[in-house]
Amino acid sequence: MxxxxxxxxxxxxxxxxxxxxxGRYTDDIDLPNQLHGVVVRSPYAHARITSIDIGEARALPGVVDILTAADLDKSDANLLPCMIPLKNRDGSNRADPKRPVLARDIVRHVGEAVAFVVAENRHAARDAAELVMVDYDELDATVGAARSIEPGAVQLHPEAPGNVSFDWSAGDEAALEAAFARAAHVTRIELVNNRLVVNSMEPRCLNADWDAAAEKMTVYAPTQGGWGLKNFLAGSLLKIDPSRVRVITPDVGGAFGMKLFYYSEAACTAFAARKLARPVKWVNERTESFLSDSQGRDHVTVAELALDGDHRALGLRVRTLADLGAYHSSFGPLIPSMATAKVLTGAYRIPALHFNVKGVFTNTVPVDAYRGAGRPEAIYMMERLIDKAGRETGIGPVEIRRRNFVSPEEMPYTNGAGEVYDSGEFRRLFDACLEKADYAGFPARKAASAKQGKRRGFGISYFIEATGGxxxxxxxxxxxxxxxxxxxxxxxxxxxxxxxxxxxxxxxxxxxxxxxxxxxxxxxxxxxxxxxxxxxxxxxxxxxxxxxxxxxxxxxxxxxxxxxxxxxxxxxxxxxxxxxxxxxxxxxxxxxxxxxxxxxxxxxxxxxxxxxxxxxxxxxxxxVPVFTFPNGCHVCEVEIDEATGTVAVVSYAMVDDFGTILNPQIVEGQVIGGVAQGIGQALLEHTVYDENGQLLSGSLMDYCLARADNLPPFDFSTIEVPCKTNPLGVKGVGEAGTIAGPPAVMNAVFDALAELGVERIDMPATAEVVWQAMQAARAAA
Structure with missing residues (x-):
C-alpha cells in the first residue's frame, strides 16, 4: 500500500x-464579442397565449434578437425530449405529450419559457424582457397528484386523459394476494414524500459559441457529463453531426441530478449563438431556478405490509401517485417507477411484492431525479412502514427488523423486484449502530429530556441503495x-x-x-x-x-x-x-x-x-454486470419542545457498508452532506404551490435549507463488506445520506410523540406542524 x-x-x-x-466556473467564462440572454417566463400556471408583441422590446438600444416559438418551429427545434420509454401495466405505451423549448399556444407552469431576449449586455436583456408583451387568457390550474386525477379536474394534455402519464406496475400480484390472504396482521401507512427544490450552490448557466467557418458549436456549461447535452444539441436542436458540438464543463458547484437534464435555456442559448454567429451567455438567477430547474420527490403513497404470526413479512403492497409536473422531464418517468422499485423491499426478506405507480401531470415545475432518485422514496416508505409494524405488533421497531433482515447466508439474495443483492451483513451493522447510539441508555435520556419540558424520540433507518446510471x-x-x-x-x-x-x-x-x-x-x-x-x-x-x-x-x-x-x-x-x-x-x-x-x-x-x-x-x-448495493443503519435522536413543537436533532449515529473504502475522509464527507440534505427534507424543506399553481416558496426567503445550527454532532463509521461483483470491491456512497436521513428523523419524531397518540405527520415536520399534531392528539384523547 x-x-x-x-x-x-x-x-x-x-x-x-x-x-x-x-476555481473556474461557467459564469467566470466570458468570450470576445459575447451577447447575453434572458428568458421571458410565464406568470401563470396555466394559460392560453393569444399574442406576443416584441416590437417595443426589440427597439430597445442594445437588443440584438428575440426568439419565440415561431423561430424554433421553423427549424423543427422546439422540443425537449424525454429519454424514458415506459409501458403501462396493460402493455400500452405511456402518454407522450411534447414539451416545447418555448411555449407555443399554452403555458402549463409558472416560469415556463415563452421568449428569449438576446442583447449586448445582461442589463439591456433584462430591460427588454420586461417589455415583451405577452397576452394570456388564464385557464384554471390543477395542483397535486391526487386532485389532478379526480373527475372533472383540469386537463393539461389531450394525449394524457385524466392527467395520467402512465400506470405502471412491478412484482407478482397473484403471489401478493395469496400472501395477504394468509396474513396474521397487516400494517398500513399513508405518507407523502414532499417536493423539493434542488438549490445547488451554482445555478445553471451556459455559454455557447458558434464557429461559422468550422460549422462547430462549443458550449461551456456546468453538467454532470456533457455527452448527453452534446447529443441533445446536435440531434434535437441544431440538426448537425454530434462531432460538431463540443461541451466543456469547468468546475461544477453541485448538481444532485438536476444538471443532467435538457432545459429550454440551453437550447435557446445555443440556437441564438448559431443564428447570430456570436457567443451568447445565459446565467440563471436563484429565484429563476425555483421556477425552471427540475424539482424532486413529490409522491403520495399507501403501503401495506402483511405479517405472519411470528411477525415475519409475507408481502408488500405499494400504491403511489407520482407528481410529474407539467411535462415529462428528461428522465422523469424513470424515477417513481423502475428506480423506486429496485429497493422497495429494503434490506428485508419480503417474499411477495406488488408495486403500482401512476404518473400524474400537474401545473407545476417538472419533476426528475434528485440525489438518490427513487431510492430515498422507496426507503422512506419501507422504514416508516416497518417501524409502524413494530409498534402495532408490540415487538417494537428493533425486534421486527432483526426478525426480517436478509441474512449473509442468503446472499446472493433476489428481492421482490428481481434485484440481486450480492453481499451484505445487515444485522451486524444494525446491532453495531444501536450500540454506537447507546440504545440501552435511551430511557434515561428520555427521562432527562422530559424534566426539561421536551419529548425525546429514538429513530431507526436501515437503508439499501441500488446504484445506477x-x-x-x-x-x-x-x-x-x-x-x-x-x-x-x-x-x-x-x-x-x-x-x-x-x-x-x-x-x-x-x-x-x-x-x-x-x-x-x-x-x-x-x-x-x-x-x-x-x-x-x-x-x-x-x-x-x-x-x-x-x-x-x-x-x-x-x-x-x-x-x-x-x-x-x-x-x-x-x-x-x-x-x-x-x-x-x-x-x-x-x-x-x-x-x-x-x-x-x-x-x-x-x-x-x-x-x-x-x-x-x-x-x-x-x-458493471449488475448494480451494487450500499447499505447501512442510521439512528437519530430528537427532542421536541412541548411548548412550541420545535424539533431539534440532538444526535445522529451511522454505521454504513460501502464495500471497500477508497478514501475514508471523502466517504464521511459525502455521507454527512447527504444526511444534512435528508434532515432538511424531513424538518425544513417544502415546495408549496397554491391552488392556482403559484409557487409560494419561490425564494430562499420562503424555502428553508438546513443550516449548521439544524445539524447535530455526527458519529460516523463503516463496516466493510466488499462487493462481490466489482473488481475494487466498492459499492458507491454519494446518495446514502439522503436515502437514510429522512426516515431516521421522522421515525424519531413519531417515537417522541407516540405516547400522545399522534398518528400522522408528513415531512417537513416543522414546529407548526408538530405543535398542531400534538394539540389535535391531546384534544382527541
Missing amino acids: TQFGASQPIRRVEDHRLVSGG NPTEGADVRFETDGTVSLLVGTQSGGQGHATAYTQIMAEKLGLPHDRIRVIEGDTDRIPSGGGTGGSRSLTTQGAAILNAGDRIIEKGRLYAGQVLETALDDIEFDNQSGEFSIVGTDRRIGILELAARAREIGAVDGHEETGDNGLDTRGSHT
Whole structure:
C-alpha cells in the first residue's frame, strides 16, 4: 500500500485550488464579442397565449434578437425530449405529450419559457424582457397528484386523459394476494414524500459559441457529463453531426441530478449563438431556478405490509401517485417507477411484492431525479412502514427488523423486484449502530429530556441503495513528455472529490507519485464518450475502468521492459510499491515514467496490439454486470419542545457498508452532506404551490435549507463488506445520506410523540406542524 494509494484518508487534491480562489466556473467564462440572454417566463400556471408583441422590446438600444416559438418551429427545434420509454401495466405505451423549448399556444407552469431576449449586455436583456408583451387568457390550474386525477379536474394534455402519464406496475400480484390472504396482521401507512427544490450552490448557466467557418458549436456549461447535452444539441436542436458540438464543463458547484437534464435555456442559448454567429451567455438567477430547474420527490403513497404470526413479512403492497409536473422531464418517468422499485423491499426478506405507480401531470415545475432518485422514496416508505409494524405488533421497531433482515447466508439474495443483492451483513451493522447510539441508555435520556419540558424520540433507518446510471465507462491514460500522467475520465465531478479518488487508484496500481497524476474530465472533444455522473456510479464504473487501464499498462510495460532490460518477458516483474519493472532476482530495474519515455522511442514491439508511437498510453474500460448495493443503519435522536413543537436533532449515529473504502475522509464527507440534505427534507424543506399553481416558496426567503445550527454532532463509521461483483470491491456512497436521513428523523419524531397518540405527520415536520399534531392528539384523547 502506497502512502497516497487506496484506503488512505488523504486530503483532496482539488481543495487548495478551490478554497484559494482558483476555481473556474461557467459564469467566470466570458468570450470576445459575447451577447447575453434572458428568458421571458410565464406568470401563470396555466394559460392560453393569444399574442406576443416584441416590437417595443426589440427597439430597445442594445437588443440584438428575440426568439419565440415561431423561430424554433421553423427549424423543427422546439422540443425537449424525454429519454424514458415506459409501458403501462396493460402493455400500452405511456402518454407522450411534447414539451416545447418555448411555449407555443399554452403555458402549463409558472416560469415556463415563452421568449428569449438576446442583447449586448445582461442589463439591456433584462430591460427588454420586461417589455415583451405577452397576452394570456388564464385557464384554471390543477395542483397535486391526487386532485389532478379526480373527475372533472383540469386537463393539461389531450394525449394524457385524466392527467395520467402512465400506470405502471412491478412484482407478482397473484403471489401478493395469496400472501395477504394468509396474513396474521397487516400494517398500513399513508405518507407523502414532499417536493423539493434542488438549490445547488451554482445555478445553471451556459455559454455557447458558434464557429461559422468550422460549422462547430462549443458550449461551456456546468453538467454532470456533457455527452448527453452534446447529443441533445446536435440531434434535437441544431440538426448537425454530434462531432460538431463540443461541451466543456469547468468546475461544477453541485448538481444532485438536476444538471443532467435538457432545459429550454440551453437550447435557446445555443440556437441564438448559431443564428447570430456570436457567443451568447445565459446565467440563471436563484429565484429563476425555483421556477425552471427540475424539482424532486413529490409522491403520495399507501403501503401495506402483511405479517405472519411470528411477525415475519409475507408481502408488500405499494400504491403511489407520482407528481410529474407539467411535462415529462428528461428522465422523469424513470424515477417513481423502475428506480423506486429496485429497493422497495429494503434490506428485508419480503417474499411477495406488488408495486403500482401512476404518473400524474400537474401545473407545476417538472419533476426528475434528485440525489438518490427513487431510492430515498422507496426507503422512506419501507422504514416508516416497518417501524409502524413494530409498534402495532408490540415487538417494537428493533425486534421486527432483526426478525426480517436478509441474512449473509442468503446472499446472493433476489428481492421482490428481481434485484440481486450480492453481499451484505445487515444485522451486524444494525446491532453495531444501536450500540454506537447507546440504545440501552435511551430511557434515561428520555427521562432527562422530559424534566426539561421536551419529548425525546429514538429513530431507526436501515437503508439499501441500488446504484445506477450508464453501466459502461472508459479511462484513457497518457504518459506526457513532461513526466506527468494524464488520466482522462468519462464521469464529471460536481464537488465529490473524483480527482482525489481516481488519483489514489492510479497511484496504488502503478506506484506513481500522486502529484504526477492529472485527472482530466469535462471535455467531449478530448474525451469522446462518457456516462457522466449520477446514481452513485462513478467509482463502481470509472474506478474499475481505471483499474483495468492500470492492468493493461503493466502488461504493456513488461513487454517494453523486456526490450530495455534485454531479457525475456517471463523474467520481468512489476512492483507497485516502487513503480518499477525489474528482472526477477536482480537489481536491474527501470521506473515506469522512465520506461514510458523509452517506450515512445522504441515504438511498436511484438506481442501487444496497442504498442506503437503512443508507448505505454492505454485505454481501459469496464462494464458493471449488475448494480451494487450500499447499505447501512442510521439512528437519530430528537427532542421536541412541548411548548412550541420545535424539533431539534440532538444526535445522529451511522454505521454504513460501502464495500471497500477508497478514501475514508471523502466517504464521511459525502455521507454527512447527504444526511444534512435528508434532515432538511424531513424538518425544513417544502415546495408549496397554491391552488392556482403559484409557487409560494419561490425564494430562499420562503424555502428553508438546513443550516449548521439544524445539524447535530455526527458519529460516523463503516463496516466493510466488499462487493462481490466489482473488481475494487466498492459499492458507491454519494446518495446514502439522503436515502437514510429522512426516515431516521421522522421515525424519531413519531417515537417522541407516540405516547400522545399522534398518528400522522408528513415531512417537513416543522414546529407548526408538530405543535398542531400534538394539540389535535391531546384534544382527541
